[in-house]
Amino acid sequence: MITRPVTNIVQVATAIANGDLTMDIAIRRRDEIGHLAKAFRTMRNTIIAVLKETDRLIQAVQAGQLDTRGNVEAFSGGWRELIVGSIT
DSSP: OOHHHHHHHHHHHHHHHTTOOOOOOOOOOSSHHHHHHHHHHHHHHHHHHHHHHHHHHHHHHHTTOTTOOOOGGGOOHHHHHHHHTOOO
16 A cells, blocks of 8 residues: 555656656645655655746846846745855
């Protein structure tokens, strides 16, 4: 009962680690496995959002819109630091 969902989460985690953000976790349980699956979905969606924001900033720079800033309100922690450009 636990092996199949954990295997699915590991496959998705491996895909994410390799840069493949297309896989999703279809697990919708209310136990610890469900919490883990939800955390991985959130992580995947955050990475996608950061990539989209980064792409938006790159497009603005290429268009000469150098006053464009990242939407720091949409992110927290290290993700916010990345968008702000203050990672230490």
